[in-house]
Amino acid sequence: MWTKLLFGRGELSIEVPDDAAILQPRDVPATDDEERAVKEALRRPIGTPGLRRMVGAADTVAIVISDITRPTPNHKLVPWILEELAHVPPENFTIINGTGTHRDQTREEFVGMLGADVADRVKVINHHCQEPSELTKVGRSAFDCDVYLNKAYVEADFRIVTGFIEPHFFAGFSGGCKGIMPGIAGLETIMTFHDARMIGHPLATWGNLDGNPLQEMAREVNLMCKPEFLLNVTLNGKKEITGVFAGELFEAHARGCEFTREHAMARCASRFDVVVTSNSGYPLDQNLYQAVKGMSAAMKIVKRGGTILCVSECSDGVPDHGNYAKILQMADTPAQLLAMIEAPGFRMLDQWQVQKQAVVQSWADVFVHSTLPDETVRRAMLTPVADPSAALRELKAKYGEAMSVAVLPQGPLTIPFVDEA
Incomplete structure (x- = not known):
C-alpha cells in the first residue's frame, strides 16, 4: 500500500507492506476560531x-x-x-x-x-x-x-x-x-x-x-x-x-x-524490523541536525539490529553552523563517538545531538532520504537512500518476507512505545 509522510512543506508518498503499522497522533481538529x-x-x-x-x-x-x-x-x-x-x-x-x-x-x-x-x-x-x-x-x-x-x-x-x-x-x-x-x-x-x-x-x-x-x-x-x-x-x-x-x-x-x-502516545505490542519516520516536515526537517529527533522517535520501537529509514528534506543543509558535522568526523564509529563524548572533560557545542544520534546508530542501522548530496549523508555515518520504496523492498532480503514495518508519518510528533512487560 501507499502512505504519505510529512516532507518539507509537503508530503512524500512511499510504498510500504500492506500489513505495515501506521502510527501517528490521534487526529485532533483545529479550533473553530x-x-x-x-x-x-x-x-x-x-x-x-x-x-x-x-x-x-x-x-x-x-x-x-x-x-x-x-x-x-x-x-x-x-x-x-x-x-x-x-x-x-x-x-x-x-x-x-x-x-x-x-x-x-x-x-x-x-x-x-x-x-x-x-x-x-x-x-x-x-x-x-x-x-x-x-x-x-x-x-x-x-x-x-x-x-x-x-x-x-x-x-x-x-x-x-x-x-x-x-x-x-x-x-x-x-x-x-x-x-x-x-x-x-x-x-x-x-x-x-x-x-x-x-x-x-x-x-x-x-x-x-x-x-x-x-x-x-x-x-x-x-x-x-x-x-x-x-x-x-x-x-x-x-x-x-x-x-x-x-x-x-x-x-x-x-x-x-x-x-x-x-x-501523541502510540502503543505497540512489539518492536519492528524496520521503522520509517519523517521529521514532521517543515520547519523541523530543515537540516540533518534536527533529523536526529525523528531517528530517536523511531528507535523507541525498532528492534536492536533493525533499520530506521528517516525521511527529512534538509533544505538548510547539515547545517553549516555549530560543531555537529565536525564532531561526527572525530571518530570512526558511533560507539567511538559515544566513548569520546562521555569521557571526562569532553565539551563541545552540539555534542548532545551527536550523542543522541550515536545512541540510535549503536542500536539500529539508519538510512536517510533527503535532498543532501549522498557524500554529505555518508560523512555523518548515515546511509543515503534515493528511493525509500525501493529501499524497503531491498530490506526484505535481510529480514525475509515476514519483515515487520512501522511508519511514523508525522515523525517525532508521535510518542511510540512498546509495552514490553
Missing part, C-alpha cells in the same frame, strides 16, 4: 489574571519566541498578544528570537515568522548565547554552572514566553520552560544543560517530565527570572492550532503536556 481561542486564553488564563490586567501602559515588555526551526505560529500569536496589549506603545516591546545555539534569523525570515507589520513596528532581536554584552548573570545553578540569560529579557518590566508543545527526545516535551532555558540562555548554561550526563540520563526521554534532569534544570533557571506569562499552543499535522494553554508558566504548560500526551 484560532484567534478567538487564543484571545479567550489571554483573557481567562490558567493561574494568573488576564494578560491585559497584568501589564501597565508604561511597562517595557519582552516577548520570547521560538526560532525558525519550530512551527510555532508566531505570525498569529504575537500580533494577537500585541492587540491584547494595545495600551502599551509599540516602542516598549522587544521580541527576542530564542535561538539557543542556532543561527540568527534574517530580516526576511522575521517577516515570514512575524508578519511585515510586526517586524516593521516592533524591535525584534536575535538571542546571542556567546555574546557577553547581551547576557546577564541571574544566579548559580545546582547543576554546577553560572546562569546567564538574555539581558533584554531580564531587564524588561514584564516577560512573556510563547511556544509550541510537542514531544521532545530528551526534555520530555517542548514549550514551557524550554523557551527560556535554553532558548535565551548563555552558552555556559546551555552546555551544562546539554552535557553527556544530562543527555544520557535514563529519564531524559520522550514524554517524561518526572525526574527528568533537563526539566529540573530548566525549571530552576526559570525561577531565577520567571516569565510572568506563558502562551503555548499545540498543533496537528497540518500545523493548525488544536489547543491553547496560557497563564502561569508551570501550571499552563503542565496542562498542555497532558493534552499532548493524551493524543
Whole structure:
C-alpha cells in the first residue's frame, strides 16, 4: 500500500507492506476560531489574571519566541498578544528570537515568522548565547554552572514566553520552560544543560517530565527570572492550532503536556524490523541536525539490529553552523563517538545531538532520504537512500518476507512505545 509522510512543506508518498503499522497522533481538529481561542486564553488564563490586567501602559515588555526551526505560529500569536496589549506603545516591546545555539534569523525570515507589520513596528532581536554584552548573570545553578540569560529579557518590566508543545527526545516535551532555558540562555548554561550526563540520563526521554534532569534544570533557571506569562499552543499535522494553554508558566504548560500526551502516545505490542519516520516536515526537517529527533522517535520501537529509514528534506543543509558535522568526523564509529563524548572533560557545542544520534546508530542501522548530496549523508555515518520504496523492498532480503514495518508519518510528533512487560 501507499502512505504519505510529512516532507518539507509537503508530503512524500512511499510504498510500504500492506500489513505495515501506521502510527501517528490521534487526529485532533483545529479550533473553530484560532484567534478567538487564543484571545479567550489571554483573557481567562490558567493561574494568573488576564494578560491585559497584568501589564501597565508604561511597562517595557519582552516577548520570547521560538526560532525558525519550530512551527510555532508566531505570525498569529504575537500580533494577537500585541492587540491584547494595545495600551502599551509599540516602542516598549522587544521580541527576542530564542535561538539557543542556532543561527540568527534574517530580516526576511522575521517577516515570514512575524508578519511585515510586526517586524516593521516592533524591535525584534536575535538571542546571542556567546555574546557577553547581551547576557546577564541571574544566579548559580545546582547543576554546577553560572546562569546567564538574555539581558533584554531580564531587564524588561514584564516577560512573556510563547511556544509550541510537542514531544521532545530528551526534555520530555517542548514549550514551557524550554523557551527560556535554553532558548535565551548563555552558552555556559546551555552546555551544562546539554552535557553527556544530562543527555544520557535514563529519564531524559520522550514524554517524561518526572525526574527528568533537563526539566529540573530548566525549571530552576526559570525561577531565577520567571516569565510572568506563558502562551503555548499545540498543533496537528497540518500545523493548525488544536489547543491553547496560557497563564502561569508551570501550571499552563503542565496542562498542555497532558493534552499532548493524551493524543501523541502510540502503543505497540512489539518492536519492528524496520521503522520509517519523517521529521514532521517543515520547519523541523530543515537540516540533518534536527533529523536526529525523528531517528530517536523511531528507535523507541525498532528492534536492536533493525533499520530506521528517516525521511527529512534538509533544505538548510547539515547545517553549516555549530560543531555537529565536525564532531561526527572525530571518530570512526558511533560507539567511538559515544566513548569520546562521555569521557571526562569532553565539551563541545552540539555534542548532545551527536550523542543522541550515536545512541540510535549503536542500536539500529539508519538510512536517510533527503535532498543532501549522498557524500554529505555518508560523512555523518548515515546511509543515503534515493528511493525509500525501493529501499524497503531491498530490506526484505535481510529480514525475509515476514519483515515487520512501522511508519511514523508525522515523525517525532508521535510518542511510540512498546509495552514490553
